[in-house]
Amino acid sequence: MKAFFALVHREFIEHRGAFLIAPLVLVGVVFALTLLAFSVDRLDTRFSGQMLSVVPTWVFEAGFAGLSAAWLAYLGFVLFFYCADGFAADKRNNAMLFWKSMPVSDFRILLSKLAAALTILPGAILAVALISILLMFGVAYVTTMFSGLGNAGLFGAIVGVYGQMALVLVVVMVCGLLWYLPYMALVGAMGSVVGRWAIPLALLLPTVVSALEWVTLGGLHPFATRTWAYLDYRSQLPVSTDHLDRVFEGQEPFNATLFITDFLQKFDWMQVGIGAVFALAVIYIASEYRRRAPAN
Numbered sequence: 030m031k032a033f034f035a036l037v038h039r040e041f042i043e044h045r046g047a048f049l050i051a052p053l054v055l056v057g058v059v060f061a062l063t064l065l066a067f068s069v070d071r072l073d074t075r076f077s078g079q080m081l082s083v084v085p086t087w088v089f090e091a092g093f094a095g096l097s098a099a100w101l102a103y104l105g106f107v108l109f110f111y112c113a114d115g116f117a118a119d120k121r122n123n124a125m126l127f128w129k130s131m132p133v134s135d136f137r138i139l140l141s142k143l144a145a146a147l148t149i150l151p152g153a154i155l156a157v158a159l160i161s162i163l164l165m166f167g168v169a170y171v172t173t174m175f176s177g178l179g180n181a182g183l184f185g186a187i188v189g190v191y192g193q194m195a196l197v198l199v200v201v202m203v204c205g206l207l208w209y210l211p212y213m214a215l216v217g218a219m220g221s222v223v224g225r226w227a228i229p230l231a232l233l234l235p236t237v238v239s240a241l242e243w244v245t246l247g248g249l250h251p252f253a254t255r256t257w258a259y260l261d262y263r264s265q266l267p268v269s270t271d272h273l274d275r276v277f278e279g280q281e282p283f284n285a286t287l288f289i290t291d292f293l294q295k296f297d298w299m300q301v302g303i304g305a306v307f308a309l310a311v312i313y314i315a316s317e318y319r320r321r322a323p324a325n
Contacts, residue, residue, distance in 0.1 A: 032133055036141035041149045044115060047107045048150045052100075052157040060164050089169065089187055090283055093162055093194040100158035101202065104151055105209075111150065112213045113227040116142055116220035116315075136316035139221060143312060146213050147206050155202060159195055166191055193285035200289050205266050207301045212263075214308030218315035235260050263304075269295040 041048070116139060166187055173183060219227035219234075239260070240251040248254050269291045276283045 033137060033141055033144075036133070036138060037145045037149055040115065040142055040145035041153070043118065044111055044145075044150065045153070047111065048153045049157065052103070052154060052161075056157060056161040056164065059161070060168075063165075063168055089166060089190045090194060092165060092169070093190065093198075096162050096165060097158065097194070097198045097201075100154060100161070101205065104154045104202070105205075107154075108146055108150070108213060109216065109231075110228070112142075112146060112217040113220045113231065114225060115146075116217040117224040117227070134316070135319040136313055139217065139312050139316045139319070143210075143214055143217060143308065146217070147210065151202060151206060155199065158198070162194075163191065193283070197285050197288060200292065201266075201268070204292070204296060208263075208266055208304070210301075211304035211307045211311075214311050218311040221315045221319055263300065267295065267297050268292060 170184065170187055216227055216231045219230055223230060235257070236251065239254045239257040242248070242254040242256045243251045246254070251257070272281075272284070272288045272291050275281050
């Protein structure tokens with residue numbers, strides 16, 4: 030197991046630029062711009078503080094949700110390119126002979142890359158996201174203090190919102206990683222075979238498969254097939270919006286426990302299991318190809 034954990038750590042070291050350094054730089058730039066905007070009176074501190082005091086809970090919840098969505102989109106983007114490029118890195122940097130001489134199977138090497146994509150790499154993004162949102166909340170609270178409206182009650186409400194929304198972010202991120210696991214495994218397996226060509230092929234493959242079904246079985250057009258409908262379903266995270274709809278309609282305040290309970294109960298866990306089996310299968314097939322392929 031120590032060797033496996035070392036392989037996972039290697040993936041973080043080799044790709045920390047995209048998963049840690051770049052996000053930290055983005056947080057620093059945005060935070061510096063925010064401070065500069067207030068310091069040169071580009072933003073009216075008193076007006077902003079008064080606005081935050083009108084519906085403070087909703088403002089902070091919406092701000093947390095917006096930044097979380099942005100970080101999740103960034104995570105999805107970098108994970109796609111990591112799977113397409115990281116799985117082919119050993120072949121690209123002429124390290125295949127070295128890895129073939131190691132007492133570690135090709136399957137474990139590819140599995141460590143997939144494990145890194147599910148754990149340590151998104152974990153780094155999660156940590157940076159929580160730090161960035163904490164800074165945003167801090168700036169917002171200081172703004173209310175400048176306007177003379179900051180108090181212990183508001184501070185407690187902000188802390189409560191941060192804790193609830195952070196829990197929601199963790200649950201949604203974990204479920205999202207499990208839901209999109211087969212996509213990550215497929216792109217990674219293709220990357221280990223064709224290298225960076227996996228990026229265009231991963232985008233083209235669903236269209237080709239759907240078109241083949243349309244040609245053989247018929248249909249209105251290539252995007253009106255069962256294959257395309259299934260891929261469309263698996264491409265959208267199944268998030269239950271029942272509680273959120275009631276929140277937006279003003280019927281009840283946001284409650285993280287209710288949202289998470291409803292979310293997990295209505296999550297398609299059978300599809301998650303099917304996706305996990307598919308992911309292991311394609312990784313195994315890619316490892317067999319890698320084992321039999323020339324080392325250079």
